[in-house]
Amino acid sequence: MSRQVYMDNAATTRLSDEVLDSMMPYFKENYGNASSIYSLGGISKVAVEESREIIAEKLGAKKKEIFFTSGGSESDNWAIKGIAEAYKSKGNHIITSKIEHHAVLHTCEYLEKKGYEVSYLDVDEYGTVDLDQLKSSIRDETILISIMFANNEIGTIQPIKEIGKIAKEKNIVFHTDAVQAIGNIKIDVNEFNIDMMSFSGHKIHAQKGIGGIYIRSGIRIPNLIHGGGQERGKRAGTENVAAIVGLAKAFEVAYENFDERTNYIKGLRDKLIKGVLGSIEDSRLNGHPENRLVNNTNFCFKYIEGESLLLMLDMEGIQGSSGSACTSGSLDPSHVLLSIGLPHEIAHGSLRLSLSEYNTEEEIDYVIEKLKPIVQRLRDMSPLYYRAQGE
Numbered sequence: 001m002s003r004q005v006y007m008d009n010a011a012t013t014r015l016s017d018e019v020l021d022s023m024m025p026y027f028k029e030n031y032g033n034a035s036s037i038y039s040l041g042g043i044s045k046v047a048v049e050e051s052r053e054i055i056a057e058k059l060g061a062k063k064k065e066i067f068f069t070s071g072g073s074e075s076d077n078w079a080i081k082g083i084a085e086a087y088k089s090k091g092n093h094i095i096t097s098k099i100e101h102h103a104v105l106h107t108c109e110y111l112e113k114k115g116y117e118v119s120y121l122d123v124d125e126y127g128t129v130d131l132d133q134l135k136s137s138i139r140d141e142t143i144l145i146s147i148m149f150a151n152n153e154i155g156t157i158q159p160i161k162e163i164g165k166i167a168k169e170k171n172i173v174f175h176t177d178a179v180q181a182i183g184n185i186k187i188d189v190n191e192f193n194i195d196m197m198s199f200s201g202h203k204i205h206a207q208k209g210i211g212g213i214y215i216r217s218g219i220r221i222p223n224l225i226h227g228g229g230q231e232r233g234k235r236a237g238t239e240n241v242a243a244i245v246g247l248a249k250a251f252e253v254a255y256e257n258f259d260e261r262t263n264y265i266k267g268l269r270d271k272l273i274k275g276v277l278g279s280i281e282d283s284r285l286n287g288h289p290e291n292r293l294v295n296n297t298n299f300c301f302k303y304i305e306g307e308s309l310l311l312m313l314d315m316e317g318i319q320g321s322s323g324s325a326c327t328s329g330s331l332d333p334s335h336v337l338l339s340i341g342l343p344h345e346i347a348h349g350s351l352r353l354s355l356s357e358y359n360t361e362e363e364i365d366y367v368i369e370k371l372k373p374i375v376q377r378l379r380d381m382s383p384l385y386y387r388a389q390g391e
């Protein structure tokens, strides 16, 4: 097979060998139901509870505050709909931002149809929310603030500690979608004043379809799935033991040499940014120049369209994305790029290359080398480019 350079780690990541190895015994010999009382069940039960303990410890949480779900989307849905229902008697107002993942935005839109009111905070040109606007949006009826830790498209990291502090002072529940931040940033839920936090396995080299949520004890949240007593009765259903074990292993691997690994990825990111902006005219970096995820790059190339760029990069074995995986396939420009103030025609020309520890310096060189002529070829075919040249 020809060369493959995978740079779409914000969409999903490859399962790591350590994770797969940790899961295998739970597919083969240890297949007992964690709720059964014979010893095979006991092995599964112990594995699930040890996994919960590992994850809790990494996040500075208590074991009983960690709940397993099918992933980030489920955790976001549970947090937002759950708080909306449980705190209805206190109020009907929710604050979020314009650049959230669709799992948050579409859930909020759903609640608006049910009579809730939602304030969508603006972001500045770098994608950062404005704390003053947050403060002035708070009402007596505000029951929830949900702001993502770091953006999946442009990588901007939000001032989570400050947001959490504001929420705490006003006695409002604070939820954060940390799907992109986990493994990139060391998060202690107490230090950051977080009440609820969503995470997902497949963004950190574990399996698709497993994730979890931190729920601070004392927060009232209705049961998500009614049935058996799993997840303290809140989310019934036989535990996905192998996936849970793999998720905990992914946390362990990420934290084993956290600083060394994230510094390595950051070095690759900065080399890529410098290489692209330095070699391609009329290119720009989207998102915050410093306050961004170590693995995120997002570029716009004037006069060209993201989709064609992706296809041509794919022919060179380079996998990236334009907008987010969920929005690509439609011709709508990304809501995130529009929110940072980019005009439609520029927001169409974006390219996100998101890295992981599996990428190499040599791959970065390869991408920079391939990108320049591809952008030029597309520009040569673009009427917009011709018009601009003639001016």
Ligand SMILES: *Cc1c(COP(=O)(O)O)cnc(C)c1O
Binding pocket: 010, 011, 070, 071, 072, 073, 074, 076, 101, 103, 148, 150, 151, 152, 177, 178, 179, 180, 200, 201, 202, 203, 209, 210, 211
């Ligand atoms: C990927 C992602 C999700 C969705 O997680 P799934 O586990 O795929 O459901 C939610 N929020 C953000 C920020 C993401 O990047």
